[in-house]
Amino acid sequence: MASVVVTNQEKMIENWRVVMTALCNQFLTMHTTVAEKVDLGPTEMLIYLTVTVANVQRLMRQRAIPPEYCGGTTPLPREWVVPISRNAIASASRLPRETVRRHIGKMIARGLLVEDARGGVTPPPDIVHVDRYELMVEALMTDFARTTETMLRTGVISIRQE
Template sequence: MTPAMQLVIDEEQANANTRMTAIRAAVLMTRSMELWRRERLDPQSVLIILSVISITSEKLIRAKLEPKYHALDVYLPLEELQGCNIASIAAASGLNRETVRRRVQGLIDGGSLIRTEAGEIALPPDRVQEPSAIELIQRQLGAIVRFANDALRDGILVAKD
């Protein structure tokens, strides 16, 4: 189903409200990081996990992912994911490669990441399906909605048919 309405940026209002936009974006990022840190992860580990998610999963939003895989509570075979390694995580996160290597090993040891049979780094499929993962996504979505509603009130975002 394609939404009839899209949000677009009102360039004039965006330029007139750059401070408000910057503050709201900072609040959104801070809320997002805080939600992830509640899982008892430090900021660098959060950045690494987010990088792994982005790297391994980005192709899923570009490809025609079967609808049965759209929900997190359905197992997605690891073969469906893009490969991910230390170098790609370092590039995506901006962290030093050695720091990433050490942090990834700690996250693997702690069960937050796995190394696949092919040697790639990924999220453990069973962890993705846990209720806490789904709750985290719902809380993240709530933060995004608050940001969008605030930007609508500021006139920075406008609805377009």
């Protein structure tokens, strides 16, 4: 029997202020935590997160993620890292292409992103260990748990056994 998290639309409507405040607070806390660690402004943060999420899509589509990659600190083989073009970043982030191009140039100069030989950009290999990002995850998960607890308490989400 598996546990599944489900939403309750009636409770969401009933508790919309609590829900929106909790979700917005989680977003702002995440933004602040990541921005302080990586030293990014809001536009660069959006670009950086777009790149990092796009780059692991091939892994996340796997039915069963190989155990050595579940922990998140083992560098992915470069053939599993999918570079993303500046146009795709602009489209996904809804930022102007010129803004994306300009910020990516600065982020490459700072070592936050690298040009990929296949085209597009990726984070540098093994960035998790180099910059100790794993230490940031605890703060993010603590806030996520707090937000989840609020959603459970108000009945907006619940756990169902299937």
